[in-house]
Amino acid sequence: MITMSRQLEELGYRKYECESCGNTFWSIRERRTCGDAPCDEYDFIGNPATSRSYDLYEIQDEFIGFFAERGHEPIRRYPVLAKRWRDDVFLVGASIYNFQPWVTSGLVKPPANPLVVAQPSIRLNDVDNVGRTGRHLTCFTMGGHHAFNSEDNTVYWEEETIKYCHEFMTHIGIDPSEITFIESWWQGGGNEGPCYEVCVRGVELATLVFIQYRTLPDGGREEIPLKIVDTGYGLERFAWISQGTPTAYDACFGPVIEKLLELTGVEINEEI
Template sequence: MVEIFDELGYKKQTCKTCGQEFYSQVDRDTCGDAPCDEYEFIANPATDKPYNLYEIQKVFREFLESEGHTHVHRYPVLAKRWRDDVFLVGASIFCFQPWITSGLVKPPANPIEMAQPSIRLNDVDNVGRTGRHMTCFTMGTHTVINKEDDFIYWEDRTIELCHKFFEHIGINTEEITFIKSWWSGGGNEGPCYEVCCRGVELATLVFIQYETLENGDKKEIPIKVVDTGYGLERIAWISQGTPTAYDACFAPVVDKLKELTGVEINEDIQGRNAQIAGMMDIEDIGDLKELRQQVADSLNLSLEDYLKAAEPMEAIYIIADHTRCLAFMIADGIIPSNVKEGYLARLVLRRTIRFMKDLNMKESLADVMAIQLDFLSKFYPEIRDSEEHIMNIITLEEERYAATVKKGKSI
């Protein structure tokens, strides 16, 4: 593993702020990740040219195909189709656990390249408010299933590909750091590297080599899996240097929502908000309150004036994010309900309606969803194929929610 770092000119160092070990091509005091380093890409893009989300997906695919990987189409976001421990796909590796990673089923290709929509709702309250949190994000991966009689590549090649990809899209590799860490999830674990640039983590390179036992111990497994996760939204973001990741990734939807509502995005506020949020570990409403106060203070605004300007902008971002999440959920077979994955879809849907009401939007949720589907279907034909089904579900759920609100008011 150290050999490839030597070949590429990376030196092992220790962060003077957090104490973590990392590798960098230049001498530096900090590891390159927040909060040790502040975001340095807003209004200062990290690449030679800007990429939108779908351009970066295309470049990622073409680069890895040129390096011997086979493209695999995304899996449904409804992980319950093939596993019983989670409802939704939260990372690309979810698609291969447990059947492929255990060796019971052959992988669809090997090595694999894929851009997988992934859904995480554990920090839904942060969406729209931090500049970076999303309910649905796209995880790029080059995944390898290594067996004893068919060992393809491991740490050195993985690190080399990561370095070459970021160099390929025009990032100065002297700004990249590889931070040593440990990963666990889905019953497996192993060492990993978090790959950072200008204060933001862009990728995680995981080397799964253990099974996590019930007592917390680990057991070495015969199949060794290279599990990489590239945050394609974040890569698009740093390539554009926009105030938020939302502006970089769903700009056409955001622009249409601004047109409908008359809300103007204040880039100074949103950019400063994202920079300060990047330095914070935001877990609850108390953290959000602290974030808001810090941003207001840094801009010499009263908290009241800051909220008056920021909250409509945040609502725009939330609606754009949530409708994208709903499009994938419903297209992939989730029906909003009061139980299990259906409850999660209904949660996202009703939050969307509430934020639309905060903006006094006259349009229906179906009207807004039509904007999102028009945007998404250009890149995901299956979304277009499911358009009638999605719109029917959205319309029905909106009617049900209105009836529930009316009943509640009468009570």
């Protein structure tokens, strides 16, 4: 259940129901659909959504710098082989994996609090979509800012997280009227909590998760002592919408694609 509405209201957002998928979402301007595909088409191709163009490394630096200026300590990326510290998964699929289960359980202190990281992540559950949607990758860079709140140390929670996200997107020149916050629920790595999926012009760019529970073996959940801000910003997608290229692959791997086309003689139909 989502209850984080006050900050959105203060920023000028209002609640709507998507007439296509039925999801509840928040938007500054009145609209009928939620802003995510397939309810909305990609509307940034050939018409970038930001005030300037970023490559993957530039948007990563912009993200880290933005949150460092706001009190987050940048930490180095973790290895992608999560098996080194976890026995339930083999690969890192999100930046929160770095802290499960030892930090999220309260047994080990986080390396910084709050922190920001650009974490390489590998996901194979969407492998059938790679090369088809233009936005799915097997390996991507997740920008995450995290805060670990305990009874004796409240860092920040819902309102600040929403405000940070809104400010970052407007900082890079995204029109606030094009941003939507879709209410949802996240579960993974033995934890779960309410979340917002943040979309612009038909593509999800970030997820803001408020971890409050441990997932039980029987499918139930119990409250945990830590309240964890777990955010994930898809930096490749930010580079994509800033360039307005046909696919995220063009935005992030342009020189590689150009070489492959040269070697194979394949012609691309950019309209498709």
